[in-house]
Amino acid sequence: MESKEIISDEESEALREADAEVTAADTEARAPEGQVRDLHPDHWERIFADRVPALESIGERMVSLLKTTAREFFRRSVEVSSVPSRTHRWGAFARKLPVPTSLNVLEISPLRLKGVACLDPEFVFALVDVFFGGNGKDSPSLDNSSFTPMETRLVRKFVERVALDMQEAWRPFMDLTFTLGTSETNPIFASVAAGSESVSVSGYKFELDDKEFHLQTVLPTRLVEPIRFLRDAGQADDNQAETQRWRAQLREDVQEATLGLRAVLAETRINLRELTDAKPGDVIPLEIPPTMKMYAGNQPVLEGSFGVSKGKNAVRVHKLLDREALGEKYGRTH
Incomplete structure (x- = not known):
């Protein structure tokens, strides 16, 4: 199945507009006095989308690491900023991705989980353009629904560095290994969760002169939940020390x-x-x-x-x- 066969940009926009109209209508409608108002089916998703201080700390570390990585690949200084992490249902998130999008599966050890690093087509084109001596400012041609072998190869080299940066950023909280797996353009083959399951999406914006490129990392909530209530890396160390004390006492x-x-x-x-x-x-x-x-x-x-x-x-x-x-x-x- 081609990526375009999943859903087109026009259909995606129409669905979002329809959903916005339904949401506005529900907001205006008030339940009669003494009766219970129906709960919107997406309400649980908004509840999950709360702040995770630990992810904010990881995001700050990632920004610092990605600046070095971007400087090596773009051969100049690149301004990098983080976008607050949000929780989405995987199916809804995948449908909103532009076509084509570079979806790179990340194997997360030792938890046997999977994540995805998503690069928009403008990002991929800029990597290739700079590699061949360009400045990365030209507009890409989006006629194709897939990437060429050269584009895929350069993207994989970049994502391999991103995986190492993620490993370093997560180290104060969890000792994980991120390994690059397959690279796809169809979300069906890069799925990290069932369509209705929630995932945590963190974004990073790369500013090259007047151009902006976006990188998104998608991680399963099973990875995020253990650190949801940690404030900073020091608290993780404190918890580990407390665990050691309890273990010694229990042993005695x-x-x-x-x-x-x-x-x-x-x-x-x-x-x-x-x-x-x-x-x-x-x-x-x-x-x-x-x-x-x-x-x-x-x-x-x-x-x-x-x-x-x-x-x-x-x-x-x-x-x-x-x-x-x-x-x-x-x-x-x-």
Whole structure:
């Protein structure tokens, strides 16, 4: 399916105008007194589109990093500014993308998630124009619905640098690796979520003289939610330190827990016929080994020999079978 077959610019504009008219009509309509007003189906999307301080901090770091990256590719100083992140439904966002748009899938490790770096066609043309000695100011030809192999190659080199910048910008909050995957022009093949699922979209504006180019990064909300309520990178470090303190305390307290031990004197094997034919008085021969195992649940923990101590059956411990289970992994000695 060609990108143009998804939805044209005119159809997209008509849908937005129709939606705006419906929204205005709903706003003017008031529910009668004593009755409940119907909730607009897009209301939940506006609720999700709140500020995420951590993303703002990441955006500021990205602006600084992207200035260096843009200077290398455009061979001059480029002014870069961030656009506040917003939450959209993936299907609605994909339908509003211009045709063609360079959609570059980003593999996010170790979370096994995917994101997308979107470059508008003017951005792609400017990269190619500067690469071949131009100034990036000429207007591109948008007759084609796809990019040439040369354009795709240059875009991928640029996005690879952007992925490294994202990795560095996210480092104070989460240790992630962004790896460039496939490059597409059809949102169907670069989907990072179901059409109704929400995604977080962050934008960056590149100003080259009197021209503006736009880069958008689309990330799943599952990646954003863990840092939604963090104010800054320092808070992430504080949380990590607090986690370490709790882990150390829990580790110490667990050592004082009580558990039951059972000792197995001997084991043997018989077949099912012998078991079903057994009757009181039958003798099952056993070989008593010199040592025996003691279990905590089903986990063997000690090995020793059976005997009597102070008039009671006892086991003399010879060795520990699982030192980690008994706490020696954490510095506890026995």
